[in-house]
Amino acid sequence: MQVMSQSFKHRPRRIASYNIRKARGLDGRRDPGRVLDVLNGLDADVIALQEADRRLGDRPAAVPRDMISRHTDFEVVPLASNDVSLGFHGNAVLVRRGFGVAHHGQITLPGAEPRGAVSVTLDDGLCVIGVHLGLLRRSRRRQLQAIAAQVSASENTVVIGDMNEWAARRGFEALQDDFTLHSPGRSFHAARPIAALDRVALGHGLNLADAGVDESALARRASDHLPIWADV
Template identity: 65%
Template sequence: MRQAHKPRDLRIASYNIRKTKGLDGKRNPGQVIDVLNALEADVVALQEADHRLGARPAALPYQMITSGTDFDVVPLAANDVSLGWHGNAILVRRGLDVSQPRRLRLPGLEPRGAVAVTLNGKTTIVGVHLGLMRHSRRQQLSAIMSQIGDPAQTVMIGDMNEWANTRGFEPLDGHLTVHSPGRSFHAARPIAALDRIAIGVNVALMDAGVDESPRASRVSDHLPIWADVSVAAG
């Protein structure tokens, strides 16, 4: 599945796993694990990693991640049953230096949140799942930008829920540049690039793509995206 042929510091991926519910209507976290391993990523931002109701227990079991992958789960949950915050979780390849995990509160009519972590002391990774209404998404992006500090070495990635090619990202103008690796929704017949990556001026995008493998096409309604990036010294 590895597509990159250029130098890179990190492979960062994003995957809306739909609470591990496949297109057949059945939950199969094991297949999600297989897709994650095939991405060969250093960092993965997950969306819909927790169930929505009650204490929001993890849809993708913590033990399955630690035993079936080379990832550690960044400690972002507000309780001991969730994998993340508002369904957003971050997995990091073991051995990477992880610091400053944090939950970002977001406005909007729907309950939403974002998560962030610092890697190797210099790169901020922000995982997002933005709202369904453009007005809310703009508010949420503004809120994120107000909470992350210097955006120069920031990578924001996730399900941004924006169907337009250029509209909706105005709060990032002059701070982060938005890129679309390709159409990622709906997995059975991709027509929209809902999953995107935005990078600061000290981050170079070397390569990017969408996992369109037969397995990924049936495990969730979104396809995973990946991006190889090189981060300049700050």
């Protein structure tokens, strides 16, 4: 595992998302180092993670904080409610060192199962909301409605994550007035991608310069989802 360290390039912000499946790969092994290698390869400025914490007890981090500090150029935004988790309901955000964070917070979401989203606003005003929506469409609709209701400046906002929606447009009605929905590509299942479950929605003040899915051999083993990225 190598440390990625580089100066910021003059380009659009690269926002990425990755459901790391609690660092358990398709071979059944929990390998945080493998996950970090995938993250380093994304060349992102901000990364929203899903399933970053274990499910039971105090929900300890699936990837230790000290490994992130030692082996990446990212810092963990302090979104957790305790000192053992990386995030809130498994949603965590990493920001490249040198980027200032003006505000961060948790968003409790409604639905049939406990879910939450996280919000991080950079010093330049760009707001990134990381999500992992529910398994039921009626829950996902309510969750997106709750997120949309809390977005005060949607033109500067990116909503990104595992949205768990197999349909191309259905289920995203709550975002249609203020956001443009994009699918970077098929991200699930990593072994044979057939569904674009991981999406990004951009406020109308933001433009999409490029987007894609990391289909590298390493990413195909590290989790059951492939990472997505968007240059905005």
